[in-house]
Amino acid sequence: MDIAIVGGGSAAVGLLDALAAPDGVTTAGGETGTITVFEPSPHLWRGRPYGPDLDTVLVNSPPALMSIRSGDFGHYAAWLGERGAEHVDELLGRPLVPRALYGDYLVHTAEKAIAALGERGWLVRVVPAGVDGVARPGARLVLRTNGGEEHEATHVALCVGGGTPPDLYGLAGHPGFTGDPYPMAGTLDRIPAEADVAIIGSGLTAVDVVVSLAAHGHRGRITLLSRSGVLPYVWQRPHDLRPRHVTADRVAVLHQARGFVTLDDLTGLLRAELADAAEDFDELMAELRDTETEDPVRRLRRQLDAVDDPRIGRRVLQQTAHTVGPYAWRLLPASDRAWLRSHRRTATSVASPMVPVNAAVLMRLLDSGQLDITSGVHAVEPVNGGFRVRAGDSERTADAVVNAVNPSAQAVPLAARQLVRSLAGTGLATLHPSGGLIPADPRVHVVGDLTGGGSYITSSIPGIAAQASSTARALGTP
Ligand SMILES: Cc1cc2nc3c(=O)[nH]c(=O)nc-3n(C[C@H](O)[C@H](O)[C@H](O)COP(=O)(O)OP(=O)(O)OC[C@H]3O[C@@H](n4cnc5c(N)ncnc54)[C@H](O)[C@@H]3O)c2cc1C
Known part of the structure; x- marks a missing residue:
């Protein structure tokens, strides 16, 4: 062989x-x-x-x-x-x-x-x-x-x-544009400390860029540009969690019995997991439902305060999204997969949270006004050696743009x-x-x-x- x-x-x-x-x-x-x-x-x-x-x-x-x-x-x-x-x-x-x-x-x-x-x-x-x-x-x-x-x-x-990262706005080759921020040791020191920096994206790569700029003593304004404005959730202290219901074995049993598995089945498993822990399923669902509409700064603050919260709901989702999720995804009907795709931002931010130490840096910069989040971005264009950002009806400029769009x-x-x-x-x-x-x-x-x-x-x-x-x-x- x-x-x-x-x-x-x-x-x-x-x-x-x-x-x-x-x-x-x-x-x-x-x-x-x-x-x-x-x-x-x-x-x-x-x-x-x-x-x-x-x-x-x-x-x-x-x-x-x-x-x-x-x-x-x-x-x-x-x-x-x-x-x-x-x-x-x-x-x-x-x-x-x-x-x-x-x-x-x-x-x-x-x-x-x-x-x-x-x-x-x-x-x-x-x-x-x-x-x-x-x-x-x-x-x-x-x-x-x-x-x-x-x-x-x-x-x-x-x-x-x-x-x-895909170059969504065709900025490759323009001075001041960083197409791929990794490794950051070779990209961020090209950005002057006073520069007004716009980061395209608000996921984990964007968080890495903000935290590394801050550690480098960046003094200029930093803005996260995104269509949705959703930040990753914040990890909670790990529990020795062994889900009993949301498991690949339970999904396999459902699949064998009926030949298919639906999102309702998976929700049922999660409901059973939470019932065992005497937790409120509807409360967790309400938090998920609000992900794309709630003010991201308010949620970040709340989740930073809840790192120690003993409830298992989010922990079950975070863990099983990567273990049971890839298997269950393939068994779902196309309509359920389409529904999940339409809630991609929520699912990604729950499944791939940021670590609390980084969340604390973001919170400090947001509170001081050095960092802000602009949602509804629909264009980023090179102008006069810098960049113009269009979001909704408003416009703003930036000296440097870092691409942190997830492929x-x-x-x-x-x-x-x-x-x-x-x-x-x-x-x-x-x-x-x-x-x-x-x-x-x-x-x-x-x-x-x-x-x-x-x-x-x-x-x-x-x-x-x-x-x-x-x-x-x-x-x-x-
Ligand atoms: C920036 C970043 C941070 C991440 N951090 C985490 C984390 O903290 N925790 C976590 O769980 N996951 C994390 N992930 C997700 C996941 O862990 C990584 O993506 C992981 O490295 C994927 O491993 P891989 O071997 O599939 O791909 P890679 O690590 O990308 O390795 C693929 C290799 O294939 C080589 N290659 C490509 N094409 C060819 C070719 N034609 N011939 C020969 N070689 C080729 C490349 O040179 C590369 O070395 C992160 C992902 C990224 C992008």
Whole structure:
């Protein structure tokens, strides 16, 4: 067996770790083989988010949700050990480390997995190149790198990650415009401290930009520009939460019994979860319903005050959106998926909250008047060496614009466009009508955001780890 893993970020690390597990890849008769990882970036195993960057760019989730080993919530926390003590978010009561430090965990995990696989007779190697195409001239697959080399494989796992912020207003190339703020160590210091900065977007990337500007001593005005003005929710202190109703098993039982699952079914599971905890389901629904209309500053203040609130409602949604959500999404009727799409802003801000330490910075800047939020934005144009922003009937200017628009979940990364075209062209995979790729050959696997037919919520580490684990199982099944 010769496995080719295309892309060497978190998904590849999760896959290697799962293959190296004692019950990982074993083919009939104990046969081993080779595993070749193709990764062109110098920051092997770190992917787009976890390379070198400013210390203010933190992981977005508590340690239990950053484990790259599926089913082992303590794996990352155990690696972090004492190092976590200097990064504790006092409000959350858990360490939130700089993303580059989390990258060290990925490097460590990959190296341990490679050593374990080596001991079991596998030859694992890394080719520092991108893959542009896959052909199937005979029984085997042939990968072509962008350097023109060819590599044979029996199986291919695509771990190429997601897209970069789309340039909604066509501002690329204009001085003062930052098209992709990451890594922030190389982009934000180009912005003068007195500049009036407009950030397009109000999601987690926008929060990272605000917090990093503030840490750099930025003195000018900062404005979050968005169509909806919705900010991410704020994480609450983690509970040792084990949902009993909103689980993949319960969804599977419903599916088997009736052949379909509806949003009403999922709501019923949530209602049962809250009833067990003697919590008010209608109150939670009212909070969700108001997300797109309530003043975002008022909600931010309320949620910062409620970090310790013992109620489990939001915690259940945050956790299960990434664990049960991707599975349940595919079973829903098209009408329910369309309804959820129409509430995309609410679902995304609940499922991908900001960490309290960042929420506190935003709150301070909003209170001081240095930060504001402009909703209803419909145009951002370059004028006289700066920018003009149109929102509703009003206009304002900015000296610098930072793009923090979230790419769509199944966006094809630029570096994988040719590869995706090639897979679709050879019939090894098909393009899903709503984005992403569906393998059309049992030798082809996809891990991460490129997986076709997924929801609009981008993969988080637990989702990637779960997918990596099931891909390892599929590869290990002769
Ligand atoms: C800025 C940011 C911050 C995030 N923070 C968090 C967080 O705190 N917590 C959380 O749970 N989730 C977070 N996520 C979501 C998720 O954890 C990450 O997106 C995760 O890194 C995805 O892993 P991946 O391996 O699928 O993709 P990536 O990490 O992007 O890795 C993909 C790799 O594939 C390579 N590649 C692409 N095309 C090719 C090709 N043709 N040939 C060879 N190699 C190729 C790329 O160079 C890259 O290294 C974040 C996402 C982003 C974008």
